[in-house]
Every structure is written in C-alpha cells, then in structure tokens.
Amino acid sequence: MTNRLFDASVAPSRVPEADARGPWAYLWWLVRIRPWPLVLAAGLGALWMVPLALVPLVIGRAIDEAGQGSGQAGLYLWSLLALGLGILQALAGAGLIQAAVGAEAHALSVTHRVLMRQVVRLGAGLRGQARSGDVAASAAADVASIGNAFEVLGRTIGAAVAAVLVAVALTATSPLLGLAVLIGVPAAVLGIGPLLRPLQARDEAQREQMGIATSQAGDIVAGLRILRGIGGEAGFAERFRHTSQRVRRAGESAGRMEAWIQAAGVFLPGLVTVGVVWLGARLALSGAITAGELVAFYGASAFLTLPVSTATEAAETLSLAKVAAGRVCTLLRLAPGTVRPARPEPLPTGPLPLADSGLGITAAAGRLTVVTAPADRTGVLAERLSRGGAGGGSPDVRLGGVPLDRTDPDGLSARLLHSGPGDVLFSGTVRQELAAGSAPSAEAVARALFAADAADVVDALPGGLDARLDEGGRALSGGQRQRLILARALLAAPDVLILEDPTSSVDAHTEARIVDRVAALRAGRTTVVLSDSPLWRGAADHVVRLEAQAPSDGPDRSSGVSR
The missing domain is CATH 3.40.50.300 (P-loop containing nucleotide triphosphate hydrolases)
Structure with missing residues (x-):
C-alpha cells in the first residue's frame, strides 16, 4: 500500500494513520511511509552537485599540466574529464527535478488525504472545534509549505555531500585552506540559525490572520443575501478591510524576516569566499600552492556559496514546514463527536422504532x-x-x-x-448533489423531487439536473435550497x-x-x-x-x- 500512496486512485481511507504527536513527528512519518522518492532525490542531488564542485579542481589541475609543459595529452585528459563531469551533472539534474517533484507530490497528496479523512470523520462536529478558515488555509497554504520542504531536501543533501567533498579535497592540497573551509562553511550556516525562530513566530502570526480572514470571507459570502437585506454590506466590508490589512502587515513582517535570511545566505558565504581567496592568494605568493591550485581554490570557494545558499533555503523552508505541520497536527488531533464503541451492537433488520x-x-x-x-x-x-x-x-x-x-x-x-x-x-451538478455519491434511478430522483416540491426548481435551472450549482447554492433562494436539501x-x-x-x-x-x-x-x-x-x-x-x-x-x- 505504501508504494501506491502517490497513486491518485488510492482512497484516503487506505492511507496509514498519521503520526500527529508533533510537527517533526508528522514530517518524519511522511518520510517513513514512502522514503524512496526522497532517497532518490538525495542521491541524484549528490550526483548533480558533486560534479559542480569537482570542476574547479579539474580546471586547476589542467592549468598546472599546461604550465609544466608536459604536453597536450594531459591537458586533453583533464579537459575531457571536465566535459564528462558536465554531462553527468546535466543528466543528474534532469533526474533530480523529477525525483524532487515526486517527493513533493507525495507529501502534498498524502497530507491532502489525511486532512480529507479527518474532516469526514469529524463531520458536523468540525465547525464547533475549528474555524472554516483554518481548514481552508491548511488545505492550501500549509500543504504547499510541507510539499516545498520535501522538494528542497534532495538538493540540500547533495549540497552537504559536495561541501564535504570540497573540504576534503582542499585539505589534501592545503591543510590550512581546508581548515578554513571546514570552519567557515558551518559557521556561515549556523549564523542563519538565530533568524529562524523569529521567522517561525511571524509566519505563525500571518497564518493565524489568514485563517481569520478566510473565515470572515466565507461568512460574508454565505450571508450576503441577508446582509443586503439589513443594509450591513458596508459594515462587514469595512471589517474585512481591517482584517485584510492585518494579514498584509503580518505578511510584510514575515517577508522582512525572509529577506534578512536571504541576505544572510549571500553575505555569510561571501565572507567565507573572500577569506579563502585571500588566504589562497598569500599561499600562492609564498609558493606553498601552485597557480592552478589557486584557481581551484577560488573556484571551489565560489562554489561553496551554492551549498550555503541551498542550506539557507532548506532552513527557511523547513521552518515554514514545521509551522504548517503543526497546524495540520492540530486538526488531526481533534476528536470526533462520536467514536466507535468497544463492542458495538448491530441494529435489527426491518423497520426501526x-x-x-x-x-x-x-x-x-x-x-x-x-x-x-x-x-x-x-x-x-x-x-x-x-x-x-x-x-x-x-x-x-x-x-x-x-x-x-x-x-x-x-x-x-x-x-x-x-x-x-x-x-x-455543495458545488457540482444538481444530479450529483441529489445522488450524494450513490446511483439512483431516474424514477427515484423524480419521486424525491416531486415529494419535496422541487421539480420546478430544477426545471427553472439552465440544464435541469445537469445544471451546475455554486458552493452553498448561493444563486438559489432560501426556499429553493431547502427543497433541494429535502429532496436529497x-x-x-x-x-x-x-x-x-x-x-x-x-x-x-x-x-x-x-x-x-x-x-x-x-x-x-x-x-x-x-x-x-x-x-x-x-x-x-x-x-x-x-x-x-x-x-x-x-x-x-x-x-x-x-x-
């Protein structure tokens, strides 16, 4: 079953029960039930990133071969190796995109299904335990945030592997430069850490305001006919305007923090690059390293900005995914109003008093x-x-x-x-609405419409039973809606x-x-x-x-x- 979770035909009831103890537990559960897309993305991420890290070292070696006058054979050999690394990176990059999208789709699909299953379980009791805006925001924004985290993990693992490989290669050439990289790169990543907690707090505040605004918008749309009758449109529009401004301010606050994280992701690895290049230039002047090794060190240090920026993106994305998973877990922990008894008694057949x-x-x-x-x-x-x-x-x-x-x-x-x-x-055709998932005969539909005195309602709609209803049947009058609900x-x-x-x-x-x-x-x-x-x-x-x-x-x- 776990190998088919991405299959759109898998019903929500067949998805395993989610681990809703906390956000990290839920994200790890998503990994456990179908790890192969993420493992494949991590492997392809390493194959995509490592050639990019090795190219500066190969070019530096080619420069040294040319400078030593060893002939064209060595230069051609290293040039062909650089070309091979480029081809390998291109192929791995194509596969990485597909694997990363597969991992993202898995997280999106499963989270949508566990939310759908929970909403069905809660039924009418959901309204008393959660705002409709929270449910809508979880099904849209929170699910997307979780999917984004799975999409970036493959590249992040590949970036980490490539950074370690570069550090080892630089250490073998110059222990001093290798030590500078081994200290500078982790320090640049850790320097972003203090910004993540404020980002989480601001994103939670924005998410809360979005839930409130979505709930208000739904209430206004559902009650627009009443508001027009009592002249309350302007008042409620003003209320929603104030709410939307709070959402905007919360979004701007979260955006400013994201901008600081992006800036740190460029500035901190840039400092590492400047330091490595400066130190490498001094070693080259002193004769400790060759000119080709200096070029290799410069290219490698410039490459290190990519793993650090990828790690920055991953840290920011995982921070947002943690907030989103926490919201999803909050909904998954809601208890239904009715639960299955330990020893249920069957109902008798036939008419029931x-x-x-x-x-x-x-x-x-x-x-x-x-x-x-x-x-x-x-x-x-x-x-x-x-x-x-x-x-x-x-x-x-x-x-x-x-x-x-x-x-x-x-x-x-x-x-x-x-x-x-x-x-x-619900939205859909009148026929689908009345059937509610079953397949009644045309005679049964006609009898139900006749008994509810709703045949004229259907006849007045363009397309009759095939006419499409808006969500909530907003285009119908109160009496028409009530008669269709009775017919259903x-x-x-x-x-x-x-x-x-x-x-x-x-x-x-x-x-x-x-x-x-x-x-x-x-x-x-x-x-x-x-x-x-x-x-x-x-x-x-x-x-x-x-x-x-x-x-x-x-x-x-x-x-x-x-x-």
Missing part, C-alpha cells in the same frame, strides 16, 4: 411522528435523537431497541439520517429519517403539498419531523409535544397524541 425514554418520545416503526418543541431547542433535540457512538449518544435513546451509544457509527449512518437547517448544498434526504431513503424544520422557508401552499407528498413517500418507513407547523401535526400518525426545558440536554417530558 426510535424512542427516547428520558424525554418520553416514541416514534413507532414505519410511522410519521411529529415532535413540537421550543424553537431554541429543536437543534439540540435533533442531535440527541441522531447521535451515536460511545461518548456521543444518550443511553436513553434507542433505535430498534439498541442504545445509540452502543451502535456502530457506520451502521447508524447507513440506517438513520438527520436533515436540518445546517445542511448545505428523501432520495437517500434511510430506514429512519429525522427532519428538522423541513418547510420553514416555504409558503403555506407549498408546505401543504410537501407534507402530503412526504407522508405518502415515506409510508412504511420511520419518519420524525421536528416542527410546530399545524400542517405537519395534521398529517402525523403520532404527535409529541415537549413544553419545558430539561436541565441538561433537551426539552422536558412530553405529552403524546396518537392518530
């Missing part, structure tokens, strides 16, 4: 039950009746005689569906359907049609409607009225009316 002994609610199998409750408690009540898994569901709520807190969440989601005002329409729930055809205020956004005539048609379509299946509408109560087989509010998690005891 739903009962809450704590509140006195009983929804008979295959019947339509309407529950009226205070408007501010219907959402809590719907969650109470639909949540399952250990630590999530109430032991007082039983589905088919099985307590919700003992049911398998996967089995529960396949048999019970809660549809309410918090549901959204009806098309799912669960054994138990809990509808929370399903007709709150439509007029009375439309509601009357929906009530009659839903009752007919759902005949023989358990349906619970949370609504205070008299039309729903009139069509119900059983009505439960919840008057007062319970101390903890729902309205108090009920009075029931059967029909």
